[in-house]
Amino acid sequence: xxxxxxxxxxxxxxxxxxxxxxxxxxxxxxxxxxxxxxxxxxxxxxxxxxxxxxxxxxxxxxxxxxxxxxxxxxxxxxxxxxxxxxxxxxxxxxxxxxxxxxxxxxxxxxxxxxxxxxxxxxxxxxxxxxxxxxxxxxxxxxxxxxxxxxxxxxxxxxxxxxxxxxxxxxxxxxxxxxxxxxxxxxxxxxxxxxxxxxxxxxxxxxxxxxxxxxxxxxxxxxxxxxxxxxxxxxxxxxxxxx
Amino acid sequence: xxxxxxxxxxxxxxxxxxxxxxxxxxxxxxxxxxxxxxxxxxxxxxxxxxxxxxxxxxxxxxxxxxxxxxxxxxxxxxxxxxxxxxxxxxxxxxxxxxxxxxxxxxxxxxxxxxxxxxxxxxxxxxxxxxxxxxxxxxxxxxxxxxxxxxxxxxxxxxxxxxxxxxxxxxxxxxxxxxxxxxxxxxxxxxxxxxxxxxxxxxxxxxxxxxxxxxxxxxxxxxxxxxxxxxxxxxxxxxxxxxxxxxxxxxxxxxxxxxxxxxxxxxxxxxxxxxxxxxxxxxxxxxxxxxxxxxxxxxxxxxxxxxxxxxxxxxxxxxxxxxxxxxxxxxxxxxxxxxxxxxxxxxxxxxxxxxxxxxxxxxxxxxxxxxxxxxxxxxxxxxxxxxxxxxxxxxxxxxxxxxxxxxxxxxxxxxxxxxxxxxxxxxxxxxxxxxxxxxxxxxxxxxxxxxxxxxxxxxxxxxxxxxxxxxxxxxxxxxxxxxxxxxxxxxxxxxxxxxxxxxxxxxxxxxxxxxxxxxxxxxxxxxxxxxxxxxxxxxxxxxxxxxxxxxxxxxxxxxxxxxxxxxxxxxxxxxxxxxxxxxxxxxxxxxxxxxxxxxxxxxxxxxxxxxxxxxxxxxxxxxxxxxxxxxxxxxxxxxxxxxxxxxxxxxxxx
Ligand code: SF4
Numbered sequence: 001x002x003x004x005x006x007x008x009x010x011x012x013x014x015x016x017x018x019x020x021x022x023x024x025x026x027x028x029x030x031x032x033x034x035x036x037x038x039x040x041x042x043x044x045x046x047x048x049x050x051x052x053x054x055x056x057x058x059x060x061x062x063x064x065x066x067x068x069x070x071x072x073x074x075x076x077x078x079x080x081x082x083x084x085x086x087x088x089x090x091x092x093x094x095x096x097x098x099x100x101x102x103x104x105x106x107x108x109x110x111x112x113x114x115x116x117x118x119x120x121x122x123x124x125x126x127x128x129x130x131x132x133x134x135x136x137x138x139x140x141x142x143x144x145x146x147x148x149x150x151x152x153x154x155x156x157x158x159x160x161x162x163x164x165x166x167x168x169x170x171x172x173x174x175x176x177x178x179x180x181x182x183x184x185x186x187x188x189x190x191x192x193x194x195x196x197x198x199x200x201x202x203x204x205x206x207x208x209x210x211x212x213x214x215x216x217x218x219x220x221x222x223x224x225x226x227x228x229x230x231x232x233x234x235x236x237x238x239x240x241x242x
Numbered sequence: 243x244x245x246x247x248x249x250x251x252x253x254x255x256x257x258x259x260x261x262x263x264x265x266x267x268x269x270x271x272x273x274x275x276x277x278x279x280x281x282x283x284x285x286x287x288x289x290x291x292x293x294x295x296x297x298x299x300x301x302x303x304x305x306x307x308x309x310x311x312x313x314x315x316x317x318x319x320x321x322x323x324x325x326x327x328x329x330x331x332x333x334x335x336x337x338x339x340x341x342x343x344x345x346x347x348x349x350x351x352x353x354x355x356x357x358x359x360x361x362x363x364x365x366x367x368x369x370x371x372x373x374x375x376x377x378x379x380x381x382x383x384x385x386x387x388x389x390x391x392x393x394x395x396x397x398x399x400x401x402x403x404x405x406x407x408x409x410x411x412x413x414x415x416x417x418x419x420x421x422x423x424x425x426x427x428x429x430x431x432x433x434x435x436x437x438x439x440x441x442x443x444x445x446x447x448x449x450x451x452x453x454x455x456x457x458x459x460x461x462x463x464x465x466x467x468x469x470x471x472x473x474x475x476x477x478x479x480x481x482x483x484x485x486x487x488x489x490x491x492x493x494x495x496x497x498x499x500x501x502x503x504x505x506x507x508x509x510x511x512x513x514x515x516x517x518x519x520x521x522x523x524x525x526x527x528x529x530x531x532x533x534x535x536x537x538x539x540x541x542x543x544x545x546x547x548x549x550x551x552x553x554x555x556x557x558x559x560x561x562x563x564x565x566x567x568x569x570x571x572x573x574x575x576x577x578x579x580x581x582x583x584x585x586x587x588x589x590x591x592x593x594x595x596x597x598x599x600x601x602x603x604x605x606x607x608x609x610x611x612x613x614x615x616x617x618x619x620x621x622x623x624x625x626x627x628x629x630x631x632x633x634x635x636x637x638x639x640x641x642x643x644x645x646x647x648x649x650x651x652x653x654x655x656x657x658x659x660x661x662x663x664x665x666x667x668x669x670x671x672x673x674x675x676x677x678x679x680x681x682x683x684x685x686x687x688x689x690x691x692x693x694x695x696x697x698x699x700x701x702x703x704x705x706x707x708x709x710x711x712x713x714x715x716x717x718x719x720x721x722x723x724x725x726x727x728x729x730x731x732x733x734x735x736x737x738x739x740x741x742x743x744x745x746x747x748x749x750x751x752x753x754x755x756x757x758x759x760x761x762x763x764x765x766x767x768x769x770x771x772x773x774x775x776x777x778x779x780x781x782x783x784x785x786x787x788x789x790x791x792x793x794x795x796x797x798x799x800x801x802x803x804x805x806x807x808x809x810x811x812x813x814x815x816x817x818x819x820x821x822x823x824x825x826x827x828x829x830x831x832x833x834x835x836x837x838x839x840x841x842x843x844x845x846x847x848x849x850x851x852x853x854x855x856x857x858x859x860x861x862x863x864x865x866x867x868x869x870x871x872x873x874x875x876x877x878x879x880x881x882x883x884x885x886x887x888x889x890x891x892x893x894x895x
Contacts, residue, residue, distance in 0.1 A: 012247075013498060015260035020499045027496065027550030044583075057255050090550070092266050092498055205252075 013094035035073035051110035101229035122172035122206035162189035261499035262290035265338035273313035344370035354392035357749035395701035400451035409479030447480035514559035522700035528847035565858035619669025658711030671726035678732035696743030704824035716740035753808035
């Protein structure tokens, strides 16, 4: 059985990397004694697949993870809806499972399904008004070429097509802020790269991913979980460190 | 209650690996400070990923936080990028638990496991906003403490550290907490710092360097004597008699980011009596104290359940020597709750086929490389250092490893050992070559890595009198080995930088005058000296020259029999005449047996303290030569005897 989980990354723990989070999950699955399916081979690995990496230091309302359960070891009456309560206590403060749903075994991987992400960015280096002007100018441009680096290779790319939307929002802790939807296909546009494209010396202070979208057949964006996914309320005792 | 987090947080977006500074480990505590609680900041003066797994620090962290009259938090040396930001913004060193300023603690206690971190210790004291020199501190400053293996020669740090803890820390921290608690409650009034230090100097196992006068006779050290008659002339180490009484850490910290040894670690015994003469850890931690097997099993199963780790290391100085190691290991891998997915590692493998058998049993899950430490290239050399491994033992171990599917074997060696000839050095290449030949019987792709380190003589060992090889001489020996292995298919040679070996030599047997050198290196930017990207020999040479001290005199000179050594007033229990006799035996190429299985030869470590070995079985386990050079493959059935000695020196009994 394949199950998809949605989880958060808030507070101090946001300074851990994507790989760090993967290791926390592996330990959490073992602590919760979940009957994960294992790959075959010399060093069997649990079948877990993560979605798009979140930049180190960014917070998130919506991270996703798929796990494959071993049918032979899974009880007949196993209920995925019990997973958030079982897993959240095994994870560090700030990482909480907020929704869960079974997905079809043949479904595409998260990495392939996601087409865009929505972000909220608090920035410094500009006033709110200046930020508004920079956004309007950028959206009006036909092309926005920036130099960006990936795997040690620098390339000049037009990132304008990857900006699905961008709009100023209410300031966060006194910092000017914007919300944006950035494409992840064919290539991911990162929040830091959007700020580079805005130019004007805008620097990020806070980055939060609020949604990851997949494009459904009718072209409308939707969450990579079925509409009837079990929403788990956040644990009331969760202390928000920052 | 002031957390520096709001000032630290914005800096973390600008540094590499910010997760080093957030705490958040499973098992981390958020202690509540108060006027009746002595606040300890436990610092490992190296990068977080090196320091976090340190078991000694974690044990004290738990013990202190269990007390009603103490709290403990942790800190690690900030990497250079964060340090620059902290200094630029005026943010002090902080704890990772509640992000509290280091200067708010009553004690800042450092764990010292290697000499090259000494400059980091100074840097951390400075970042805490405390004067680096003890003499300049007032009652408003925290007390600076240090413990760990390096404190068996505390003198190079005597000017900077208020109190050293010698030996096991489990018990003595209680006594220190009580003395410091009185000082805290009395309001830390002006002038009171001297008083609390004087009280601390009376606690057994505590050395307060400012309570001693040091006299020199020209370049030579003449004496180190207490200033007051209630201060001990000689500080004896502390030893916990029974490891079973201390099942710690109970909640090993599980980091949220990558660290070394990222696994469950369970200490199965402390101490080692194999008697390797180069090994300071073995000499200063005698006698052997095994943890009861049932407790080991319990700590492993509780630990795995709590942490979610799938690997456990059974740690000690020579884990295969634990009585009934095979049963313990078997118990873990056959434990149904581990469902066959837990791997066990023995970080220090003994060199014999029997041990490899255990290793293959436990490495079912993952099989990378196996590491052995023959240390010396010839039997003669190994007799000198008392590492009595026969070639047959090594080849048997290697054969067993390659036949069971391992492709890579790593061999650790030292070069620059006492009496070492070029033949001994080249013996390293020969052993590696023979190991490849053994492996070829099983596979054509076998690889043997010979890893060669330069020998640094350490305090409180039989080699403490030996003049260390110069960097040039070590370089020459490494070159000999490079030439000898260049054309050997299957042999790869790795070596440690001889320059770093030299700097380590300055710090390891230095006296109080070396303090100025450490401070000089630090003031010239020399932090993280154990990291090759930051190590700079020039800083050390310049510092020695500026202080008018001779590298040759401190590092390369043989000490004389009647010389006062800078650590003579610190005792690991070992009689100086035992050490000298063992040094003479070394020169006579005669090994010393393991007193766990042979009669006591009264080194002093038990006899002086009224304690003894705590081992479940007084007969040697099966396998290997057990430090006697004899074939003991059937275990306790064979009586252990000393080999006849080559040359002079009758065996002491
Ligand atoms: S006192 Fe005797 S038994 Fe104890 S460590 Fe020394 S030699 Fe061994």
